[in-house]
Amino acid sequence: MPTTHATAHAKAGMIARLNHPDYDRWASQIKRTGGCRQPIHLRGKVDHYDPATGQLLHRYTTRTEPDGILRVPCKTRRASRCPACAETYRADTYHLIRAGLVGGKGVPETVTSHPTLFVTLTAPSFGAAHTRREHGGKVQPCHARRNATTCPHDRVMSCTTRHGRDDPRLGEPLCPDCYDYTGSVLFNALAPLLWKRFADSVRRHLAKLGGLLLKELRHHLTLSFAKVAEYQRRGVVHFHAVIRLDGPGGPDAPPPGWATPDSLTRAIRHAAKAVSATAPPYDDQPERVLRWGDQLDIRPITLSGDLTEQAVAGYIAKYATKAAECVGTLDRRIHSLETLDAYDLREHARRLIATCIRLGALPDLAELRLADWAHMLGFRGHFSTRSRHYSSTLGDIRADREQHARDNEITTGRLPFFDDDTVLVISEWEYAGKGHSIGDQLLAAAITGGCR
Numbered sequence: 001m002p003t004t005h006a007t008a009h010a011k012a013g014m015i016a017r018l019n020h021p022d023y024d025r026w027a028s029q030i031k032r033t034g035g036c037r038q039p040i041h042l043r044g045k046v047d048h049y050d051p052a053t054g055q056l057l058h059r060y061t062t063r064t065e066p067d068g069i070l071r072v073p074c075k076t077r078r079a080s081r082c083p084a085c086a087e088t089y090r091a092d093t094y095h096l097i098r099a100g101l102v103g104g105k106g107v108p109e110t111v112t113s114h115p116t117l118f119v120t121l122t123a124p125s126f127g128a129a130h131t132r133r134e135h136g137g138k139v140q141p142c143h144a145r146r147n148a149t150t151c152p153h154d155r156v157m158s159c160t161t162r163h164g165r166d167d168p169r170l171g172e173p174l175c176p177d178c179y180d181y182t183g184s185v186l187f188n189a190l191a192p193l194l195w196k197r198f199a200d201s202v203r204r205h206l207a208k209l210g211g212l213l214l215k216e217l218r219h220h221l222t223l224s225f226a227k228v229a230e231y232q233r234r235g236v237v238h239f240h241a242v243i244r245l246d247g248p249g250g251p252d253a254p255p256p257g258w259a260t261p262d263s264l265t266r267a268i269r270h271a272a273k274a275v276s277a278t279a280p281p282y283d284d285q286p287e288r289v290l291r292w293g294d295q296l297d298i299r300p301i302t303l304s305g306d307l308t309e310q311a312v313a314g315y316i317a318k319y320a321t322k323a324a325e326c327v328g329t330l331d332r333r334i335h336s337l338e339t340l341d342a343y344d345l346r347e348h349a350r351r352l353i354a355t356c357i358r359l360g361a362l363p364d365l366a367e368l369r370l371a372d373w374a375h376m377l378g379f380r381g382h383f384s385t386r387s388r389h390y391s392s393t394l395g396d397i398r399a400d401r402e403q404h405a406r407d408n409e410i411t412t413g414r415l416p417f418f419d420d421d422t423v424l425v426i427s428e429w430e431y432a433g434k435g436h437s438i439g440d441q442l443l444a445a446a447i448t449g450g451c452r
């Protein structure tokens with residue numbers, strides 16, 4: 001590698017850090033962040049007082065830490081921003097999803113006997129796009145049409161290529177000028193509402209199957225779920241969900257006898273077809289009704305067999321750390337069309353983002369906040385959500401880990417051992433920045449085995 005100004009600067013920074021007397025403490029801070037690429041810097045102190053006498057028993061201050069700060073992990077779920085923290089998020093999500101399938105983390109093992117399905121709800125088509133399909137292990141031609149039509153823009157609506165897995169054309173429309181970009185971003189914007197209506201409709205249908213009024217249902221049965229949004233290459237979201245039937249109050253009690261996998265399947269099929277969400281009219285355009293696509297996949301989750309609980313938990317956890325970057329777009333907010341040119345975007349992603357920005361400026365569509373969520377191609381929902389009774393929460397799992405870290409600080413003598421109930425703890429923290437200098441970044445990667 002040629003010695004550029006940047007690498008010389010990095011080397012000087014690394015040498016200074018390595019030679020500094022507090023290097024060991026710095027390295028241990030870095031190890032504790034687990035290789036976070038963009039740690040948060042905190043300045044502050046924690047005082048332990050005796051509540052009876054007001055005596056200061058112990059003080060921790062960042063003043064004695066390297067650079068006078070404590071580095072803590074950024075905790076992002078986005079793998080594109082920080083692979084290390086996203087990996088933690090992925091692992092936590094995995095355990096959370098798995099607990100909802102086989103028990104653990106406060107969920108009883110009897111949950112395995114509750115009807116549980118893995119459901120994929122898809123977006124409808126917004127125009128022909130290059131795809132890769134396999135049939136019997138063989139890749140099929142993309143859009144082979146014997147008597148292919150020519151679109152009004154003179155493009156033949158056919159593609160006989162057997163696309164490779166990484167073909168950059170995958171997800172791109174056969175004709176970008178025919179493609180319904182408006183429909184695509186409106187669908188993403190309304191997908192969270194569509195999901196909510198879907199879940200409500202499943203409950204209503206189940207109540208009907210059980211001969212109950214909807215308001216009586218919760219005294220008999222709880223619909224528990226964990227879902228994750230996945231971007232398709234064409235830039236629309238799909239939802240994958242674990243949907244489970246519990247007794248009243250959650251997984252501790254079994255659902256009533258009539259609530260079988262079969263009745264859950266029927267309720268899901270019904271709901272996926274029945275629900276819609278409407279985008280308001282704007283300019284000379286009429287209102288637009290959006291629904292789920294025809295492809296609905298419902299599969300039982302079993303402990304052995306095709307779709308195991310590990311596979312499902314792994315699948316959901318993997319998508320929980322992704323954003324729309326898989327379609328070659330950005331993982332940060334975009335503020336105007338002009339700034340778009342600064343990014344190296346594929347045409348399809350650029351058009352989706354531009355459509356969000358254009359529609360986002362219309363007062364009639366203001367409530368969809370499309371401009372704010374242009375970088376997510378219109379989707380402003382949560383990537384990974386769980387209903388209240390699904391299993392333990394990410395917060396609980398994090399608290400467990402933090403308690404573990406605290407125990408470690410106590411055994412290594414950095415924190416005093418006080419019974420939490422008998423001391424008064426007063427903490428003061430302030431945000432003091434984020435990230436690493438270029439030299440620190442290289443050193444941190446070497447210490448924690450990070451690749452960048």
Ligand SMILES: [Zn+2]
Nearest residue numbers: 036074082085
């Ligand atoms: Zn991080």
Ligand SMILES: [Zn+2]
Nearest residue numbers: 130131142159
């Ligand atoms: Zn193709």
Ligand SMILES: [Zn+2]
Nearest residue numbers: 151153175178
């Ligand atoms: Zn066309």
